[in-house]
Structure formats: structure tokens, C-alpha cells
Amino acid sequence: MPTNDRSLDSSLPRRTGIWLAFACFAVLGAAQAYSISNSPAEGDMGHLQKIMYVHVPAAWMTFLAFFVVLVFSVLYLWRRREAYDLIAASAAEVGAVFNGLTLALGMIWGRPTWGVWWTWDARLTSTLVLFLIFIGYLALRGFVDDPGQRARWSAAVGIIGAINVPIVYMSVMWWRTLHQQPSSPSTLDPAYTLGLRLNAIALLLVMIYFIRRRYEIARLERAAEQAAQMAAMGGR
Amino acid sequence: MKRAWVLGGGAVILGVFAWLLFGGLEKNMVFFLTPRELLAKGTEGVGVPVRLGGQVKPGSVKWDAQALDLRFTVTDGGGEIPVRATGAPPQMFRDGMGVIVEGRVGTGGVFEASNLMVKHSNEYRAPKPGEEAHEKYKTLIQQSATP
Amino acid sequence: MIASNETFVIAAYALTWLVLLGYVWRLVSKDGRARGDYARVSGRGEDLR
Structure with a gap:
């Protein structure tokens, strides 16, 4: 038992420095400031185009985070290493945050441009379904006490949820929607393309920081859980 | 448990x-029918709630700001349906723009819209001097009309 | 007429920062709680031994 305790202590994760967070957010602020001040008003929607720099990268990070969930859920089912389960869970939580942000920013953008906050087209509906699945994923983790069972079940839900990502992406190609199809550098003013790329890179840094930090905390929580179990066994 | x-x-x-x-x-x-598809439904398409999508026919917009009465024609190049809406349209609403309206076709063949949505394309450009026409919406609607 | 375009742009950026910094705050408090739990539980474990 003492050896076990020591291995727990040595594996106790350190705090990723707060300076890394400051650096990520500074890059994000700089990217936003640069792209806002260098974007000319758009022909149809004027300054509303600038919402693109937060809405679109948030959507990309949602996809990316859930892709991480997919990879580490599959890896967990294959190798059964607890770390994979915790990474998947961390990416799922961060992805859900970006997913919710994407939906909210889309509503803020839709009201003045489309004329409605929300409509049940395939893109909007499938994005909401994606959000609900990962809310369910996080709720499931809270419900199941047994770590092995929790990991297996959430890996299954995580894989099912991540399968939805390509559906969300392709929805505007497969079905008629109010939401437009993806823009590309050929349909964007070069200034907007640059702004979008800068903001995507900045938000990627923020997301990496989030997932990493959340993973460290998840390991801490597991260490506390294990220590509690051991204490309970020792008590008996 | x-x-x-x-x-x-x-x-x-x-x-x-x-x-x-x-x-x-x-x-x-x-999500929406084009004018051609809605017209092809004949009497079946009358009186039932439906979404109609297409391009605002250039030159068809009549806006009575006093009565908040908006009239325009939606076209997909093959069919046209006159639309009546009430209330101020979204700011991007204009000649040649893509629109989706929710409502039903009245007995007079006029689409009574309860909700008007503007469909933006995936193009974002700063206007060049002298650039006016929104030709891109014509191709946008024609693309989505062929499933 | 509804609020101006600038209001929507400002709202979008404000919401973004609110959500991102809100999540940082959640991480910090979760970290503190987990560390507290670990210290408490492992401390009790030593007492029992």
C-alpha cells in the first residue's frame, strides 16, 4: 500500500503555469484586434462580417475537440489505459463549451443577417444534436461510479457523438439549409481569410491549453478518488 | 438503482x-421548396404551411413603410410566386437577394409570409467601387434548386 | 428596428470572452477542489495506517 501511495504522489500532476494561459489569451486578443481593425466593411452585411472571426473558429474547435474524443475513445477501448479515457473526457468537456459558444454566436449573427435567431434547418439542428449528445456524455460520467464502466460507456457515447461531426459539416451540402455552405479562400476577401486563419490559430492555442489543463485536473480527481477508496479499504 | x-x-x-x-x-x-416545386404541387400546395426559397426578383420589391406592407416576387429562374409580408424586412433584404419565407399560399395565389429570412451566400467581399449587382444569388439559388 | 450592427458584433466578442474566461475560472476552482480533496483523503489514509 505505501508503494501505491508514493506512485500516486509522484504521478500527481502539476499545474500548467498560469503564464501559459495569459500567453494564449494574449495571442487571441492580438488576433482579434488585428483582424477587426484590418477588415473592411463587407458588401452585404457591413461590420457584422466580423462575427465570423469568433463563430467560425469556435465551430472548427468544436469539430477538432470531438475528433480528439473519437481518437482517445477508440484508443481506450483498444488499450484500456485510464489516461486515454481521461483525455477523451477532457476534450469532450472543452468541445461542449466550444459547441455551446458556436450555437450562441450563430444566433447573435443570424438575428441581424438572416432575420431570425434560430430556425430548424439541417445545419442548426444537427449542431444542436451534437451539443446535446456531449451534454449527455458529461452527465453519464457524473452518474457512473465504477471507473471501468464509466470509461467503457462514455467511450461508446463519445464515438457515437463524434460520428455526428461529419454529418454536421456535410449538412449544408447534403440538404437545403438557411445556413450557407463553407466559405473558402476563393469566396473570401483576402483580408477576411487572413483574419479567420489568425483567429483559428489563436483559438487552437486556447483549446490546447484548456484540454491539457482539464486533463491534469481529471488526473487529480482520479488520484483523490483512488486515495479515498484505499482509505476506505484500510478503514475496514 | x-x-x-x-x-x-x-x-x-x-x-x-x-x-x-x-x-x-x-x-x-x-427545408424549403423553390417556386417551381411549389407551383408543381398545384392545389395541394395551397393553404398548407410551407417554406418557400428563392431569389427576390429584381425590380419586384414594393415596400409601404406606412402600412408595413412588403410585396415582392420570389423566383428560381423557372417559376415565380408573388409574396406578401408584413413588418420591416431584415437589413440584408434587397433586390436579387436569396430569401426563405415561411407561410402559406393564399387562394389568390399570393404567398402570405409570416416569417422572412435572408439567405446569405458563402461569399464575403468588401464592395469594389461601382460594384452593385448581386448576381451571385442567382447562381446560389439555381444551385440549390437542383438537388 | 432592432439594435444596431455594432451592438451585435460587441455582444458576440463579449460573449466569447465571457465563456472562455468563465471556463478558466471553472478550471481554477475545480483544480483547487481536487487538490483539497486529495490532501484531505490521503491525509486520512495516513491516520488510519
């Missing part, structure tokens, strides 16, 4: 997921 909860919750989540994907979405698979 907890296991029952989890299984129940999981079943509910999967059920909602399946319903949304195969039931709820199915109904919205065809």
Missing part, C-alpha cells in the same frame, strides 16, 4: 438522438 438510472438515461438520450436524426430532421430534410 444507479445502473437503472444510467440505462434509462442512456435510452432516453439515444431515443432523442434517433428521433431527431431520423424523424425530426426527416421532416426538415427539404
